[in-house]
Amino acid sequence: MAKLTVEVVTGERIVFTDDEVDMVIAPGASGTLGILPNHAPLITTLAGGELRVKKSGQEYAMVVFGGFMEVTPDKVIILADAAERVEEIDASRAEDARKRAEDEISKRGATEDLAAAQASLRRANIRLRTAERRRSGRRSELPGT
Numbered sequence: 001m002a003k004l005t006v007e008v009v010t011g012e013r014i015v016f017t018d019d020e021v022d023m024v025i026a027p028g029a030s031g032t033l034g035i036l037p038n039h040a041p042l043i044t045t046l047a048g049g050e051l052r053v054k055k056s057g058q059e060y061a062m063v064v065f066g067g068f069m070e071v072t073p074d075k076v077i078i079l080a081d082a083a084e085r086v087e088e089i090d091a092s093r094a095e096d097a098r099k100r101a102e103d104e105i106s107k108r109g110a111t112e113d114l115a116a117a118q119a120s121l122r123r124a125n126i127r128l129r130t131a132e133r134r135r136s137g138r139r140s141e142l143p144g145t
């Protein structure tokens with residue numbers, strides 16, 4: 001069966017790479033995109049959100065924040081502004097970032113600061129939501145639950 005090579009990279013590092021992937025679910029700028037092998041070529045910008053990679057019945061979750069995705073029939077390349085695998089998400093750092101952003105938003109009137117604080121709040125919420133979803137998913141997989 002056809003497979004996809006997937007590379008998720010930032011300017012700093014390779015976040016994920018695999019050449020036996022069955023499906024990629026990505027946060028495209030205008031909505032969620034499901035990519036199977038032999039997909040028509042496309043290039044799109046990405047929103048902030050969860051990126052899921054399915055391989056042999058397993059799923060790898062990541063978060064990505066902006067950037068580009070290039071799809072060819074046998075390859076998906078994601079160049080993200082920032083990206084983490086779900087197990088790398090530092091939830092207390094994201095909690096701190098969320099509190100900081102909420103404080104900024106409640107205190108400040110300046111549009112520039114407000115937009116930056118709102119973007120920071122969105123990133124923190126995506127990280128926390130994705131980490132939480134993964135934790136509750138793990139719990140439900142425990143035998144007898």
Ligand code: ATP
Pocket residue numbers: 065082083084088089090091093094097120123124127
């Ligand atoms: P903070 O205010 O905590 O720095 P941020 O949203 O401003 O968060 P980004 O600009 O999105 O941070 O990312 C900067 C770098 O730090 C990137 O390499 C990103 O992957 C990493 N990073 C940011 N927050 C976290 C987190 N909660 N867990 C793991 N890595 C993180």
